[in-house]
Every structure is written in C-alpha cells, then in structure tokens.
Amino acid sequence: MIKVERLSFSFPQKELYNNISFTLDEAQHCAFIGTSGSGKSTLIDILMDPERYLFDGKLEIDPDCTIGYVSQFSELDNTKETTVFEYIGEQFIKIQNEIQSICTEMETSSDIEPLLEKYQLALDAFDAMGGNDFESNIHKQLSLANLMKRRDLKVTDLSGGEFKLIQVIKEMFNRPDLMIMDEPDVFLDFENLNALKKLINSHKGMLLVVTHSRYLLNHCFNKIIHLENMEIQEFDGRYIEYNFSLLQTKIELQELAVAEHEEIERNENIINNLRAIATNNSEASRGRTLKARVKFHERLEARRIKAPFVDIKQPNISFGIDNEIEDTIVVNVNNYSVGFDELLLDNVNFEIKSTDKVAIIGSNGTGKTTLLREIFKNNHDSIEINADVKVAYLSQLQGEMLKDSNTILEEFIDAGFKTYDEIRLYLSNYGFEGEIVSQKIESLSGGEKNILQLAKVSASKANVLLLDEPTSHLDTYTQIALEKAIKEFKGAILMISHDFYSVVNGMDYVLIIDDKTIRKMSMPKFRRMIYASHFDRDYLETEQKKKSVEMKIELALKDTDFERAKGLIDELEELIKLL
Template sequence: MIKFDKVSYSFPQKDLYTDVSFTIEEGQHCAFIGASGSGKSTLIDIIMDPEKYVFDGNVEMEPSLKIGYVSQFSQRDKDKETTVFEYIAEEFIKLENEIATLCAEMGTSDDIETLLEKYQEALDAFDAIDGDNYENNINKKLNAANLTTHKDRMISELSGGEFKLIQVIKEMLNNPDLMIMDEPDVFLDFENLNSLKNLINSHKKTILVITHNRYLLNHCFNKIIHLENTELQEFDGRYIDYNFSLLQTKIELQEMAIADEEEIARNEELIKILREKATYNADASRGRALKARVKIQERLEANRIKHPFVDIKQPYINLETNNEIEEEIIALKTDNLGISFDEVLLQNVNFEIKSNDKVAIIGTNGVGKTTLLKQIFKNNNDAIKIDENIKLAYLSQMQSEVVNESNTILQEFYDVGFETYGEIRRYLGRYGFSSDILTQKIESLSGGEKNILQLAKVSASKANMLLMDEPTSHLDIYSQMALEKAISNYKGAILMISHDYHFIVNCADYVLLIEDKTIRKMSMRKFRKMIYANHFDKDYLQIEEKKKALEMDIASALRDTDFERARSLSEKLEEIIKSL
C-alpha cells in the first residue's frame, strides 16, 4: 500500500530522517512510536501530501489511495451547529441529496447523458462508503464506543474526549483505504480510552496511529514503526514483543560496547608506549608500528557499538522550588465551593491539600476538572483559600495558555526573567533543546516538545505548588518516566489532572474524584479497585506493573554493567510477557 525507500528529510535546524525505509501492507494496524520531536507528525504529513515536501529517496503509494485523518488537535466548527448523528453522516447526507437532485434534474433536462454520468459517479461514491447501510453502521460504531445515548446531542455539548471519538467514527465510516490518527488518545478518560481501543480493533482496514499510550500499544497493533535518532526500524508483531526484543538487543550491545571500550583503552596504552619509544628512537620500524597501531585505533573507534534504538536518551525534567516548607501546612482549602456557567458544574466542594501532597483529580470527560484547576489558579473565589506562603504555577493541556507560540524559545525565557543568552542556553540544554533551535518559533515544535518547554518554564518559576492539567499529554514514554521521577523528587504540593492510570499510581498519594457535581477523596487502594471494576482488567494492570518494575531493574543492572543480573532479570521478564 505504501513504501518508503531510503527517504531523508531535514529542517534548516535539524535532520529528521536519514535513509528511512518501511512498508505498510493492506490490513495492518501499525503503531508509529518515537521520542517527542523525532519527526513522526512530519512523516505523516509526507504521506498525506508527498508533492508538498522536498526529500531525498522514494515514496510509492497506490494512486487511488484514499486516506482518512484524525488530527491530534480537536477542532470544532463553532458556527455549524449540528447533532452527533448529522456530523457523522455529513458525507452520506451530502451524497443522498446530490443523487436526489440529479434524479429531479433528469426528469426535466435535455442533457440526460451528462446527468447520467454525474448520477453514476454519485452512486459509486455512495456505494463505496456503504451508503445503503449508513444509519445502521453509525449506530454500530456509536455502540462500540459506548456513545449510543449521544446520537441526538449537539456537537457543541460534547467534551473534548467525546468529540475525539466522534471524529474517529466519522473518518472510519467514510471508508478510507488508510486511516491515520495522530495521538487520538490524548485527554481521553478511562472509559473513552477503552472505547478507542474497541474502535481500532473493530476496524478491518489499514490503520497507522501515532501514540505513546502503553495500553493502546499493548492491545491494538500488529506492526510497530519506530523512529528514533534520525533512523527508523519496523517490527511485524506486538509492541510487547518489540519492546522485549529491544531490551534484549540493549543487553547484548552494551556488553559488546564494554568489551569495545576495554579494547580501545588497551590499544590507547600501546599507542602511548610506542610514541614514547619513537621519541627516543626514530627507527623506521617503530614509526611503522605506531602508524599501524593508530590505524587499528581508528578502526576500533569507527566500529564502536552504537545503536540508535538502544541509545535513547531519557530527557532531563526537574521541578524546582525556592520555597520549601519544612513544617507541613494546609496549602489549599476549599469551603463549599461551587462553579456554574450555563449550568451548575460543581457544588458543595470541600477538600484540603497539604504542602507536600501529590494529588490527582480524576473524573469523566466534561465534568469540570480543568475548570476547577483554572479557578484555583485565578484565586479570585472566596471559597478557595490558598496559604500566603504558597506560590502557584500552572501547566495547561492547552499549551498556548502557558507559552506564547508566536515567540521564539529564546524570547519566551527572556520574558520569564532569564537575563542572558548563555543562561537560557545552559538551562534549556538540560531539557534537550540545543542552541540551534532557540531562535525557532514555539509554534513549530511538536506537541511533546511544547509540553517539555512548559515543564521547563514551570520549573523556572520555583513555585511550591504546581497545578498540572494532563502533564503527560503528547509526552513519549521516556519523557513520562522522567516526569514521574521529577514529581517524586519535588519538594512541594502538586494537584494534577490525569487519565493515565500508571502515572496516577506512580505519582499520587490519593485522588479526588469528581462525580455527581461534587468531589470526594479516595485512597489509592479504592482507586485501584474502582479501575479494576469499571475500566481495565486487574490481571493486565498488575502484570504490566510487574513488567515495568523488571524493566527498571534491568536498566539499573545495565548501568552497573552487571550483565549476568540483567540476563537473569530478562528471563523473568520473558515469562511475564508470555502471560500477557
């Protein structure tokens, strides 16, 4: 269906791909993974419109290939009020009306031949998307996504997560040969994430999905395309098996790399000895021996083990505060808080957060989580009490609310209070932003890079209470792990919205559940039981936690160059993977 052959592509400031090759066959469900900013969305853009881009290499696609696309950023036409059913059925209704109009015209026109041709084209288009059964097909998809009751709701009434699923359904029913989705899981609650899984698995045609979501990766795909460090590799099989294969390769290659380093060090010592001898004795044979040894060293250096999919650098994320509070205080308290707009969102909300608490707000899409967080940050409601020693910082799921996307990266951090270019370069260099891209506009960054930039800005504020709305959104798996570590080390309070089960379990002391227009505190034990009962399989989640813990232990063993332990742990990991 699609073939990339040795494709290379660069921006002025950055090489994205070097001789990448892969194929997508009909019927495959492909996951497209890689670090934030590695160029996944750009490669999708090339597939969507190859004529627009200047690249080296060859891209082959079937000429009649019909592509459906769901963007990572949901957009609604606010001027076009319509129901869910009408929105999904837009193409079907349009063709129905066109066919009816052409029938009417044929009854009165003399140019029957032209009208018949248009009529047949419209019929063919209607048939290609199974138009005769479209109402039944829409009902089936809505049922698979647990959205049957939303059929007659207005699009404007949907939450962001619900609208994302409706977009997926609409594109699927238009029957594309290839369905492309760019991070469709972002901001989905637990129930909607399961609905997305069901939609992907029920789709019989080819799918290519950019995602960092482990749950989807483990349950939806039979091919992995991995873009990293300007190179690409493809794997036919499950993500679980690919990830294990990558880990095995890492153990083998790092063991070989240690041997290489030892050989290089030994050779360096020989060169040093030969140079010293050549200094005192200019014998031609000594010169030849030195030259030969230098050539051997050059060859060893050139062949030093390096693998782009093993040397994946976990980004640096640090959350700093200048105002650590030694004695625990109540940082934030609400007293019968109510929030209303056109209707009551929240009422009788009472909770308190201490100065070292890490708390996750959970609830279905659209219940008012983001609105609550914004109200706390504005701090202009008498029912919200924030201690005078507390300084707040805010991270938004709508990245443009925190960073000015028309600014360059450099300008954004001058505006924060950094005084010199060198200071900014050193600070952002730790977060993976090279000096080459500091003059780049923020709008040109990937979603994950913008989130890392937000985290860098939040940290620079040195606040001692962080309000974080979906902090893992758009972040690759390595960045998510780095953020978990940063939250664990943070010496302040955090109130965060998240729909990522593993992130919540690893980072939160307890959760605040928004339900029935109010909030109740829930222990992590009760949270787990609720998730097991309502959303995800208990055995899967517990096995996945054991699997992740083993992966971390293997990484630790590799850091200590304890390869025997790494291999032993890897055998245990293989047994766990078999149970998945």
C-alpha cells in the same frame, strides 16, 4: 500500499530524517512513536501531500490508495447545525438526497432517459460505499464507543473528547485504504480512551497512529514504527514485545561496548609504550609499528557501537523548591461552585497538605480545568491559599503560559534568567540544545511546548504545582521522566490527568468528580475501580512484576553484570507472555 525508501528531509534549522525506509501494508495497525520534536507530524504531512515537500529519496503510494485523516487538533464548524448522525453519515446522506431528488424530478419530466442514467450512477456510487446498511453501521460504531445516546445531539453540544471520537468514527466510516490519526488520544478521559481503543481494534483497514498513550500502545497495534535521531526502526509485533526487544538489544550492545572499551584502552597503552620506545630508538621498523597500531586504533574508534534506539535521551526533569513548608494545609477549597450554561461543580470541598500529590479525575467537560485555573489565580471567595505558598501552573492551553512570538531564549529571559548562557545550560537538561533555542515557540511541536512548560515550572522553584494534563503530547520516555520528578518533589502537586499510568505511579490519592461534586478516593480503591472496568484479572500485579524485573535489569547493566541481566531477561519474557 505505501513504501518509503531512503527518504531524507530537513528544515533550515533542523535535519529531520536521514535515509529512512519503511512500508505500510494492508490490514496493519501501526503505532508511530518517537521523542517529541522528532518529526512525526511532518512525516505524516509528507505522506498525505508529497508535492508540498522537497525531499530526497523515494515515496511510492498505490495510486488507488485513499487516505483518511484525524488531526491532533479538533476542528469544528460552529456555524453548522448538524446532529451527530448527520455529521458521521454526511457522504451517504448527500447521495441519498441526490437519489431522492432525481426520483422527484422523474415524476414530472418528459425526458426520462438522462435521469435514469443519472439515477443508476448515483445508485452504483451508494452501493459501492456500502450505503444500504449505513444507518445500522453508524449505530454499531456509536454503540461501540458508548455514544449511541448522543446520536441526535448537535455536534456543537459534544464535549471535546466526544467530538474527537465522532471524528474517528466518521473517518473510519468513509472506509479509506489508509487512516492516519495524529495523537487522537490527547485530552481523552479514560472512558473515551477506552472507546478509542475499541474503535482501533475493530477497524478492518490499515491504520497509522501517532500516539504516546501507554494504554493504547499496550492494547492496540501489530506493528511499530519508531523514529529516533533521524533514523527509523520497524518492528512487526506488539509494543510490549518491541520494548522487550530493545532491552535485549541493549544488553547485547552494552556487553559488546564494554569489551570494545577494554580493547581500545589496551591499544592506547600499547601506542603509548611504542611512542616512548620510538622516542629513544629511531629505527624505521619502530615507526612503522607505531603507525600501524595508530591506524588500528582509529578503526576501533570508528566502529564503536552506536545504539540510537536503546539509548534514548530523556530530559532530566527536576522540580526544585525554594521554601519547604511544614506539614500544613496549603490549599483549602470550601463550598466552591462553578457553571456556565449549566452547573458543572457544586458544593466542592477539599484541602491539600504541603506534601500531598493529588490527581483530579473526571470526565471531559466537568469543570476540572476551570477549578485548577481559579486556584492559580487565587481570586475566588471559596479558595484559600496559604501565605507561604508559591504556585506554578502548567496549562493544557499552551499559549496561556508560553508566548508563541517569543524565541525559547526570550521566554526564559522573561522568566527571570539573567544570561543566554545560563538559559542554554539549564535547557540542555530538557533536550533543547544548539540552534533550537533561537527558534520561535510557535514552531515547536506540542510535546516540545509541554517540555518547555515543565522547564518553566521547574525553574520557578515553587512549592505547589498545578499541572493540567502535563503528559499530553509527551513521548513515553518523557512521561516516565516526569513521573520520577513528581515522586522526588518535596512540595504539593494538584494534577489533572487522564493518563492512568501517571496517576497510579505518582499520586497519593485522587479527587473524583461525581454528580457535580468531588469526593476523595484512596489509590488502592481507584486502581481496583479502573482495573475492574478495563483490564483483565491479575493484569496490575503482572505489570508491577514486569516493571520490577525491568528495574533489576537496568541495575544489573549499571553494574555491568551481564549474566544476571540475561537471566532476568528470561524471567521478563515469561511475564510478557501473561500480558
């Protein structure tokens, strides 16, 4: 239904696409992935409104194709007093009311013919939308998302995560030919994320979903579109199979690259010898031989293997520390309570030691962010911070810690850097190079803003890090780099996260919000709790084995032991079949 051929587009400061091509066909559930700032949201805008953009290439969209859209940013009209049911069924209720109004008018009208025609048109439109079953269909979708209990609630009374799911249900319910969702999973707690997974997997139409959620990527989608380095790669199959394909390609290309490098080195030695001979021997044949060999060398260099989809640049995140503290309590929360219209948290007690890595886990809207912000501000009677502590904070509200009107360079001058050259060198570790450092922060993608926040947190050299949804908007490669940085950090971390992978891969234990208070839970118990509810038996063990084999392959490649890498690939393939 949608075909893109050799499309190129750039902004004045940045080239986004170079001759990219892909197709979207009926019934495909497609994940759209790529590193932060690569232009995924812009490409979606082009698909939805091509007239706004001056691009080269060809974009063909079936003229009858209808497109539904769910933004990564929740937008709610607070002036409307609408229930969940009325919000989802808005189009159906509107036509239903119109039919009722025509019927009422027919009861008293003397000229009934035009009203009958109007009545029939409205009935046909209602039938075409599947209106006869719309109420039971809404109930099915709400039940699937575990939101049936919210049916008659005002939309304005929903949590942010619940409203996101209601947006998805509404768009799916309108049955567009193509439904586009831009990071619908951002900030969803695990229950709501699981509900989103069910909605995606039950949808019968065509889907294009921008997501960095490893949970969704591993459990949804039958096609992958990967945008990287201005190019696109298509893969028909699951994400887990796509990653396996990338690893296979990486082994093949690295083996070829090593052989090529050896050939180039041999050729360089021959050229150097010919030059030495030509210096002492002026025969024309010697010069011709040297010239031919140099041309051959140029051809070898020109064909040198490029692999944009297997050598993806990860930021080098590293949380340094100025003042390591001995094993002592750095944050103490004693009898903390908070509430707005209603009590959110009551009688909360916990302490964080100087090297603890802890995740706060709880549903959307249970007071986690308020608690973390008050620890950062350190002006609450129930919160005590050790005098030797230096705290750094990453906010899920990016404008809280970044000034949109600043350029990236100005932001880091404000953060204490002395020169622009020092900033440029530092930010190159985080993928910000060239002209982008002179851009305003407001022009960056959500993922780029979060990487920038991580860079500021790292530069602070703090010994206690407060991280509120640090993986939101981050691509999977940056998420993995962040997990590594968290493991290597010598201080304490208190993190709010709904990303199951980041929690189990980096935290020592979790603080679970339960019945308006907080209790400590060990990591093995937390794993068992999540897996019992959402994963098949033995999934965790198999996934851990898969990760172990992948690491062994990476080590084999580092040692250029390609035979061992190929042997491990067979082992990895068997594990992937189990997943």
